[in-house]
Amino acid sequence: MEGEKRSLNSELWHACAGPLVSLPTIGSQVVYFPQGHSEQVTALTKKEADAHIPNYSNLPSQLICQLHNVTLHAEAETDEVYCQMILQPVNAQEKSSYLLPDLGRQNKQCNEYFCKTLTASDTSTHGGFSIPRRAAEKVFPPLDFSQQPPAQELVARDLHDNEWHFRHIYRGQPRRHLLTTGWSVFVSAKRLQAGDSVLFIRDENGQLLLGIRRANRIQPSMPSSLLSSDSMHIGILAAAAHAYNTSSRFAIFYNPRASPSEFVVPISKYNKAVYTMQFSIGMRFRMQFETEDSSSRRYTGTITGIGDLDPVRWPNSYWRSLKVGWDESASGERQKRVSLWEIEPFTTPFLFCSPALTLRTKRPRTPGAEQAMINGK
């Protein structure tokens, strides 16, 4: 395949991707949604797939796949994180990992870490970078306070393994930690602006790593000249259909910060939502979102409808099959449709004893249930 570049540092990648992004375990089974993959292209090219696209009647709306490999990458130009996944549609007879608990998703938490949103002063050419006190004490090597002023040279590596050198000094009245020499080179090289965030990590070997998260997610530097967006959408569907028909491997790219929702879902997470939970109109739920300061919080809402997002092209699909309303007024940002496995209902999930029994009797009457059966369960 085309993953000749080796995977990047996982801790740093996840720190840049944000707190809500977790990737399925290599070797596990996942559910892949061509529909969601298409949405990622729409989000990146800002071109809707139109009606000219042929119908791949063979292709189910969800494919159960073996996840053979995941490699972590970052865009050379912008440092935007993405990953490549090698998937292989599986004959669903071998439902080996059926309803396994949701263990082992790749999301190493890192404590020796800090993230700061850059101020106007941080990014101006007039001065350096003001380090929050606790951050400096937590992740940077301790200064020798016998020197006047205390100062040291820091070396940090970014996602591309480039080294960045900074002078770290503790001075001013009152005293504060600053990055001076080297900081402006970094800011201009990465084209950082006020509002973007930088994050520093000390890894297990004591090495410093640094990454960035841009406030302005919209990168209009689109590869317009390469392929028409129609051909991209067709390419996604045709590649998935071909892999499905021949049970062969195929590669996809997942861009967590550009994609509206994850379209490769651990099968356990999918099954738990589809087979053990009840959803009905009027039901209350919570859902996690990333906040402006890169932490996560839950918003609450109500299910207002259940049905197909695209009844013509993708009938009986679970992808975004719930229409929802949000409690808070400024909800223009949040999607009007979500998938079952993205939300946490307030009601206690149904607890089952025998999987086989439960599946037969308790499968809810949500769209796509029969389709899911055909697709091998």
Added chain:
Amino acid sequence: MEGEKRSLNSELWHACAGPLVSLPTIGSQVVYFPQGHSEQVTALTKKEADAHIPNYSNLPSQLICQLHNVTLHAEAETDEVYCQMILQPVNAQEKSSYLLPDLGRQNKQCNEYFCKTLTASDTSTHGGFSIPRRAAEKVFPPLDFSQQPPAQELVARDLHDNEWHFRHIYRGQPRRHLLTTGWSVFVSAKRLQAGDSVLFIRDENGQLLLGIRRANRIQPSMPSSLLSSDSMHIGILAAAAHAYNTSSRFAIFYNPRASPSEFVVPISKYNKAVYTMQFSIGMRFRMQFETEDSSSRRYTGTITGIGDLDPVRWPNSYWRSLKVGWDESASGERQKRVSLWEIEPFTTPFLFCSPALTLRTKRPRTPGAEQAMINGK
């Protein structure tokens, strides 16, 4: 379709594209090669299409299409020129434009024009831009030589219709034309380096236009995170196959400076080469190439073989069906395979009287002839 952006200035676009690029006339019939389109993706992503790609046995190696529209574009980030073409496969019964002469290709020549390759001094921060004397006199508005020194403000628009302001002054001992204030802003905004070229045009309204041609054609800022290259290749083939099966329109992007060869060829040019010329091993020919100083010159070579480039996937295709050797030793740059219509044989082309008669009797025994028959002639 997705051509909501209107076409750019055609004169400027062609000046940036170079002397060898000419586009087929809108409304005319063309021959589209999926194989060549795939090569463009390979050139841009530097990833070969591999064997996993499904076979579209329906899809001929060349499609006769109606060219419904051509819109000219330039990459926002790099100003690299490309165009979108709207094609529709035609039922070859209506061979209306059959063997029409090669008239009316879009390639406006522009005389009020100059192009200069930038020197180290031009791009350094130490000074401005030294304008060749004849160039300044030909395309810039005349200076008022009663002033001491003579100077004026120039305004030029680039491909994106952005305005650039320059101070044009005639001074120094000996006197020379210079661009001073405003020049370095332009150089850094466009990220120009010594060796790149700038070109100025005065259009019919007397407006100044300016464009750039980069020496280093390789732009490694690839949109890696969007789609796997396999999916792109599949997308191209599937889109073409779908359009062919349904006789519907489809959109392609052609990037003349990245693509190894043009893969949308006027049908007259194609027919002339395929039906009225003889090619044989050992035959001598000439072919045009762009030189380093952006003009064109001819290289000579010999046909060393005739046969399929990819006998498995694209049997009987005319695409690059000639193996060639080049006379000059430093020929590493030039392709080892070319298509019939790219070269000019030294022998006089066969002159025919009745097209129908000629076609039946004089069709050469080159690969793809039967395929071409099936594809509707």
Added chain:
DNA sequence: CTGTGGGCAACGTGCCGACAA
């Protein structure tokens, strides 16, 4: 005719503590 370099003034960059939010 035009590419490079020295001279020089104006400007921007970047380190410092003061101050206040």
Added chain:
DNA sequence: TTGTCGGCACGTTGCCCACAG
């Protein structure tokens, strides 16, 4: 605790001509 500012030194930018290829 940390964001912004005035002060200030120094490095860079950019306009000029001289000189030579």
